[in-house]
Amino acid sequence: MDFHFLVRNGIAGGIFLALLIVGVWVANPEDVVKLLESMASAQSLIVAAVAAATPVIGICLQSLFLIGRYARGNVFTDEARIIVANRLRVAVKSDASWDEQYSRFLEGDMDDRLFVSLYHRKAPQHLIEWARRRRSYYYLGWTSVLGAVLGFLSGLAGELLWQLSFWHETFFRSLIAGAALACWILAAAYLAKRMKRDADFMELAWAIFELTPELQKRIEAPAKDAAAPRHTPNMQVLGAFLAGVLAGRSTSREREPAVPAGRQRRRSLSPARGTPAPR
Numbered sequence: 001m002d003f004h005f006l007v008r009n010g011i012a013g014g015i016f017l018a019l020l021i022v023g024v025w026v027a028n029p030e031d032v033v034k035l036l037e038s039m040a041s042a043q044s045l046i047v048a049a050v051a052a053a054t055p056v057i058g059i060c061l062q063s064l065f066l067i068g069r070y071a072r073g074n075v076f077t078d079e080a081r082i083i084v085a086n087r088l089r090v091a092v093k094s095d096a097s098w099d100e101q102y103s104r105f106l107e108g109d110m111d112d113r114l115f116v117s118l119y120h121r122k123a124p125q126h127l128i129e130w131a132r133r134r135r136s137y138y139y140l141g142w143t144s145v146l147g148a149v150l151g152f153l154s155g156l157a158g159e160l161l162w163q164l165s166f167w168h169e170t171f172f173r174s175l176i177a178g179a180a181l182a183c184w185i186l187a188a189a190y191l192a193k194r195m196k197r198d199a200d201f202m203e204l205a206w207a208i209f210e211l212t213p214e215l216q217k218r219i220e221a222p223a224k225d226a227a228a229p230r231h232t233p234n235m236q237v238l239g240a241f242l243a244g245v246l247a248g249r250s251t252s253r254e255r256e257p258a259v260p261a262g263r264q265r266r267r268s269l270s271p272a273r274g275t276p277a278p279r
Contacts, residue, residue, distance in 0.1 A: 013061070
């Protein structure tokens with residue numbers, strides 16, 4: 001398993017446990033003191049348990065974050081993936097046989113898979129590593145936020161529930177544990193299905209490129225009759241900004257007063273201000 005994956009999830013899990021204790025302390029400080037005193041007698045065992053639990057908790061937090069993004073439909077929807085996927089679709093439709101064989105596979109949620117199938121074959125390794133580290137920090141930030149919020153709320157709610165009388169009934173505790181287990185099973189099954197689908201579609205894109213070398217050449221060649229790509233709002237803003245900058249430069253050049261040729265010659269031959277005159 002990836003070392004960075006374990007480290008960032010371990011950090012998020014540690015934040016969850018720390019804020020869990022803070023939540024319990026807010027509700028009942030005496031219970032936290034008793035907990036810390038009981039942990040002092042088994043430090044090595046507690047350290048081993050925390051080291052094993054924090055990555056698992058972090059993975060669960062990242063899973064919640066991914067499920068939220070999958071539900072909103074904004075997982076890996078940046079401009080680079082849109083441009084590459086549109087270029088491939090235009091190239092496929094430019095040939096009747098390719099269109100008949102591959103077009104039905106390229107519709108829907110395929111932009112990320114099409115991009116990855118080319119990106120990891122063409123991009124330099126240092127660029128892939130740089131982007132992977134930046135995305136790792138991105139996931140670390142959001143999972144840490146989730147860990148802090150959910151950890152504090154879990155500690156606070158757990159301590160308040162512990163003080164209620166019905167919490168000590170076996171039926172109620174079994175109901176809470178069963179609901180939590182059912183949510184975990186559903187989330188794990190959903191993510192497993194999505195990850196398998198992503199891998200299948202990525203391998204499909206790789207197979208299309210390998211079985212049709214001419215298609216890859218068509219993609220890499222300059223597009224002549226390509227359809228207009230879908231521009232995202234960020235690309236439109238960038239294009240408007242660049243157009244405004246270029247327009248401003250052209251108007252400023254037009255407004256510059258013309259200098260006569262003789263004055264230009266005298267100005268070029270005169271010594272610079274602040275330099276001593278030649279003897």
